[in-house]
Amino acid sequence: MTTRIQREAKKEHLLINMGPSHPAMHGTIRIMLELDGERVCNSEVEVGYLHRGFEKTCENRTYFNLLPYTDRMNYVSPLINNLGYVMTVEKMLGIDIPERAQYIRVIMSELSRISDHLTCIAAMAMECGAFTVFLYKMKAREFIWDVIEETTGARMTTSYIRIGGVRADLHPNYEDTLKNAIKETKKVLKDVDGLLSKNKIYLNRTRDIAVVTPEEAISFGWTGPCLRSTGVYYDVRKAHPYLVYDLLDFEIPLGERGDNYDRYYVRMKEMEQSLRIIEQAVKKMPKFSGHTSLMAGGIEPAQAIKESRKKKVEGKIKLSPNLEGSGKRESRGILSEDKRYIIPSKEDTYTSIEGLINHFKFFMKGHGIRPPKGDVYFSVEGGNGELGYYIVSDGTDFPYRLHVRGPCFHVVSALEKMIQGHYVADIIPTFGSLNMIGGELDR
Amino acid sequence: MEKKKITDQIKKYFPDKVREISTLFGDETIVINRDSLLEMVSFLKNKPYEYNMLLDLTCVDYMGKEPRFEIVYHLFSLPRNHRLRIKTRLSEKDLNIDSLTSLWRNANWLEREVYDMFGVFFKGHPDLRRIFMYDGFEGYPLRKDYPLRKRQPRIPLRK
Numbered sequence: 001m002t003t004r005i006q007r008e009a010k011k012e013h014l015l016i017n018m019g020p021s022h023p024a025m026h027g028t029i030r031i032m033l034e035l036d037g038e039r040v041c042n043s044e045v046e047v048g049y050l051h052r053g054f055e056k057t058c059e060n061r062t063y064f065n066l067l068p069y070t071d072r073m074n075y076v077s078p079l080i081n082n083l084g085y086v087m088t089v090e091k092m093l094g095i096d097i098p099e100r101a102q103y104i105r106v107i108m109s110e111l112s113r114i115s116d117h118l119t120c121i122a123a124m125a126m127e128c129g130a131f132t133v134f135l136y137k138m139k140a141r142e143f144i145w146d147v148i149e150e151t152t153g154a155r156m157t158t159s160y161i162r163i164g165g166v167r168a169d170l171h172p173n174y175e176d177t178l179k180n181a182i183k184e185t186k187k188v189l190k191d192v193d194g195l196l197s198k199n200k201i202y203l204n205r206t207r208d209i210a211v212v213t214p215e216e217a218i219s220f221g222w223t224g225p226c227l228r229s230t231g232v233y234y235d236v237r238k239a240h241p242y243l244v245y246d247l248l249d250f251e252i253p254l255g256e257r258g259d260n261y262d263r264y265y266v267r268m269k270e271m272e273q274s275l276r277i278i279e280q281a282v283k284k285m286p287k288f289s290g291h292t293s294l295m296a297g298g299i300e301p302a303q304a305i306k307e308s309r310k311k312k313v314e315g316k317i318k319l320s321p322n323l324e325g326s327g328k329r330e331s332r333g334i335l336s337e338d339k340r341y342i343i344p345s346k347e348d349t350y351t352s353i354e355g356l357i358n359h360f361k362f363f364m365k366g367h368g369i370r371p372p373k374g375d376v377y378f379s380v381e382g383g384n385g386e387l388g389y390y391i392v393s394d395g396t397d398f399p400y401r402l403h404v405r406g407p408c409f410h411v412v413s414a415l416e417k418m419i420q421g422h423y424v425a426d427i428i429p430t431f432g433s434l435n436m437i438g439g440e441l442d443r
Numbered sequence: 444m445e446k447k448k449i450t451d452q453i454k455k456y457f458p459d460k461v462r463e464i465s466t467l468f469g470d471e472t473i474v475i476n477r478d479s480l481l482e483m484v485s486f487l488k489n490k491p492y493e494y495n496m497l498l499d500l501t502c503v504d505y506m507g508k509e510p511r512f513e514i515v516y517h518l519f520s521l522p523r524n525h526r527l528r529i530k531t532r533l534s535e536k537d538l539n540i541d542s543l544t545s546l547w548r549n550a551n552w553l554e555r556e557v558y559d560m561f562g563v564f565f566k567g568h569p570d571l572r573r574i575f576m577y578d579g580f581e582g583y584p585l586r587k588d589y590p591l592r593k594r595q596p597r598i599p600l601r602k
Contacts, residue, residue, distance in 0.1 A: 002572050047575070048573075048575035048577075051575040051576070055560075055585060056584055056585055056589075056591060060591050091468055091469075189533060216548070218496050218521065219547055219548045219549070220547075221497055221549035232521070234521060240524075277489065363547065374467045375467070375472075375503075375515075376467070376468045376470060377470055377517055377526070379498075390501060390517070393504050400503070401501075401503045403499070403501040405498060405499040409552065409553075410549045410552075412550065413552040414549070442575060
């Protein structure tokens with residue numbers, strides 16, 4: 001079957017295929033180009049190479065079970081995906097979240113946002129030839145992911161934010177790791193700013209290329225840093241504040257021209273604001289010292305394994321409380337009190353009949369989390385823009401329909417228009433500045 | 444209070460075109476007739492309402508009910524900072540609906556997605572073909588009567 005561009009292309013023009021496996025098409029996307037020499041006359045973007053039937057799968061999973069699938073959407077900032085889904089369900093159920101859990105969610109989603117922006121700029125800069133920037137940014141991302149890993153136990157597939165709160169409290173050591181991550185990220189941001197922001201080569205490749213006007217951006221349904229680079233003030237965190245964002249002090253950086261450089265620069269500035277949010281949230285977060293006693297004393301796990309080869313190990317093994325899981329003591333203050341929507345703590349399940357019934361009611365098919373009938377839309381500010389979930393519930397424990405508004409989808413739909421009339425070499429920074437994430441685009 | 448008025452206002456303005464209005468979980472919804480979609484939406488897009496952004500477009504398959512399909516539009520007004528949900532219902536016998544590509548440019552891909560997943564035809568769409576699934580894929584995967592684990596035979600390589 002011939003596609004549109006194959007039918008319409010002029011005979012004297014060259015049709016060339018870029019992607020789906022092309023070093024610059026990170027993720028999998030295919031662009032058919034109609035070239036006149038080096039100039040792109042027309043193009044056709046083909047997506048869907050990473051389509052995994054996310055929505056269909058979700059319709060066949062319970063509300064609790066489908067949470068891990070949301071990690072796999074925007075795999076650079078999985079925590080925001082968790083958050084969006086969880087808050088949509090919470091909106092239906094009408095649960096109140098403990099304050100500490102709300103602050104933890106804010107910290108986690110801002111960390112994810114930073115890692116998302118770092119990845120975007122790293123890839124974009126590398127493709128323009130600035131390999132140093134790529135390495136610097138990846139270094140900063142490692143520090144950020146250290147914080148995430150320490151608390152959630154995973155780097156990417158976290159599934160940390162749960163309906164009713166979060167999976168576990170922050171790691172006792174998180175303050176040091178976080179401080180270190182913030183320090184290192186700030187250093188990297190300063191370095192990269194020095195390397196790129198006034199760099200002649202970088203400016204030549206990004207300034208005034210793929211300019212998008214505010215009207216076009218709105219018409220394409222752009223949100224997030226891409227929309228703000230055109231100068232439109234819209235951020236879900238400000239427009240429809242969720243969690244505790246209205247209590248925190250931060251600014252929304254705006255661009256002026258809406259070209260590649262602005263999209264880069266808005267992301268840079270946004271990371272600074274995210275760091276600011278994290279610093280404030282850490283200060284304002286209600287203190288909770290329940291978990292520290294668990295960590296104190298005991299033998300390191302590695303040490304215990306070593307010793308066990310010689311003799312029987314006596315005494316307690318030091319386990320990270322947040323990985324150990326859902327003990328009563330650890331979940332206080334970070335999970336909702338409502339027993340219908342949260343996993344009961346293990347000591348209750350094993351020691352009391354009520355706890356056991358609770359456990360079965362939660363996990364049995366046909367029971368579990370059953371939101372009231374109706375449909376709901378809720379969105380959070382993801383790394384690329386407004387990440388919205390539309391859920392239709394029919395009163396059972398399976399969502400009747402779950403639709404995701406992936407911000408990438410709308411952004412990438414403008415790509416054909418953006419590269420029109422530019423050179424082939426301009427496609428690469430343009431595509432990089434959009435931060436296409438295949439998992440979110442194709443779902 | 445001002446927000447609540449918007450759906451009421453629209454209802455008052457188009458009494459015979461708006462079927463029902465409702466507010467659920469804080470989201471305001473209007474259900475309209477299929478034939479008046481384009482007229483209604485272009486009215487809402489311009490002043491005084493200025494719902495200038497098409498946030499989302501999707502479809503829900505209520506298999507076994509009549510009408511079977513429900514197309515859901517989420518509009519957003521930047522000046523008013525307000526979201527509005529618009530629904531129209533489609534019977535399985537006549538799966539045609541007006542395309543919004545003349546109003547919003549992202550409607551192009553969104554409508555292709557709905558066509559791909561549900562088999563709804565958008566009248567006036569410039570390039571209506573599958574977006575996520577490949578050419579030669581049979582059936583519409585997000586319909587409720589499409590089995591979860593159905594396999595399709597491999598297709599020959601494109602020339």
